[in-house]
Amino acid sequence: GEDVEQSLFLSVREGDSSVINCTYTDSSSTYLYWYKQEPGAGLQLLTYIFSNMDMKQDQRLTVLLNKKDKHLSLRIADTQTGDSAIYFCAEKDNAGNMLTFGGGTRLMVKP
Amino acid sequence: DTEVTQTPKHLVMGMTNKKSLKCEQHMGHRAMYWYKQKAKKPPELMFVYSYEKLSINESVPSRFSPECPNSSLLNLHLHALQPEDSALYLCASSQDFGGAMYFGPGTRLLVL
Numbered sequence: 001g002e003d004v005e006q007s008l009f010l011s012v013r014e015g016d017s018s019v020i021n022c023t024y025t026d027s028s029s030t031y032l033y034w035y036k037q038e039p040g041a042g043l044q045l046l047t048y049i050f051s052n053m054d055m056k057q058d059q060r061l062t063v064l065l066n067k068k069d070k071h072l073s074l075r076i077a078d079t080q081t082g083d084s085a086i087y088f089c090a091e092k093d094n095a096g097n098m099l100t101f102g103g104g105t106r107l108m109v110k111p
Numbered sequence: 112d113t114e115v116t117q118t119p120k121h122l123v124m125g126m127t128n129k130k131s132l133k134c135e136q137h138m139g140h141r142a143m144y145w146y147k148q149k150a151k152k153p154p155e156l157m158f159v160y161s162y163e164k165l166s167i168n169e170s171v172p173s174r175f176s177p178e179c180p181n182s183s184l185l186n187l188h189l190h191a192l193q194p195e196d197s198a199l200y201l202c203a204s205s206q207d208f209g210g211a212m213y214f215g216p217g218t219r220l221l222v223l
Contacts, residue, residue, distance in 0.1 A: 033212070042117075042201055042216040043154070088153055092212075098167070099212055101153035 004091055006102035013110050018076040020105045022089035025070060029091040032065060033099070034074045038085045046074070046087075076107075084109045114138075115215035117202050123221045124192065132187040132218045134202030143185040144212070145177060146201040154201055160185060161207075192222045 003025045012018045024032070030051050035043040049056045049063045049072075056063045062075040072089055086104040093100070115136045124130050134143065142161050146154035159167035160179045174196075176188040185202055199219050205212040 031211075035214070040219070042199075043203075043214040045211055045213055048211050098156055098159075104151075104153055 004089060004100050004102040006087075006089055006105045008103070009106050009108070011108045011110065012079050014079060014081055016079055018074075018079045018083070018107055018109075020074045020076075020087050020089075020107065022072040022074075022102050023070055024072065024089075024091045024100075024102075026091055026093055026100070027070065028094035030094055031092040032063075032072050033090045033092070034061075034063065035088045035090065036085045037088065037104070043088065079107075079109050081109045081111060083107060115202055115204055115213050117200075117215035117218050119218055120216065121219050121221075123223065124189065125223055126192060126194075128192075129188070129190045131189065132200055132202075132220075134185040134187075134215055135183055136204040136213070136215075137183055138204065138206075138213070139182075140204035140206050140213075141182060142205045142207055143179065144203040144205075145175075145185070145187050146203060146214075148199040148201055148217070150198075158187075189220075192220075194222050196220065197222045 006022050033048040034046045036046050037043050047058050060077045064073045086106050088101050088104045090099045090101045118133045144159050145157040148154040156169050157171045158177045163179045174191050178186040199217045201217045202215040203212050
């Protein structure tokens with residue numbers, strides 16, 4: 001079955017850039033997503049990229065997709081303390097029915 | 112408007128109780144989903160509704176019963192739950208199977 005993997009933890013200083021990485025196995029993925037989850041809250045859709053794109057930029061967020069290596073990354077520029085949260089990457093399969101999540105990366109931003 | 116709303120926000124119930132979780136979206140989305148999330152874990156898919164018909168049931172026990180009364184509403188009826196069912200229950204919707212999926216804030220359920 002599909003598998004999506006992320007590193008568990010990332011710590012950065014306020015003002016630095018953060019890069020959260022994700023790898024997936026399903027070559028038929030159509031959409032890849034990044035969600036943010038703060039403690040006790042639901043999942044906030046940050047951005048998503050269609051599989052025929054290499055890059056997508058949205059204000060402080062840059063998503064890079066290397067389809068050959070099945071590698072997805074999320075770069076947060078000028079990271080702020082409010083960015084501290086768990087970040088989930090997820091991929092949607094070709095049938096479009098299911099979202100497979102990675103285990104989540106906990107981002108800690110130190111002042 | 113990309114909002115999915117869920118009620119109640121918190122729910123405490125005994126193992127003999129019957130309760131319902133409610134989800135609503137007004138984005139015209141035709142696919143709606145129930146996910147279950149345990150602490151420090153990613154969400155796990157429970158049910159998928161497409162055009163108000165149940166299209167996926169991920170082997171969920173029958174003590175969870177979904178219902179889609181119309182294209183904007185999704186319910187999850189709970190009966191005879193177990194303490195291990197305590198979790199955050201998330202509702203989501205998408206335009207169809209190809210678009211972005213938006214999540215609600217969740218209902219935090221505690222089963223005593």
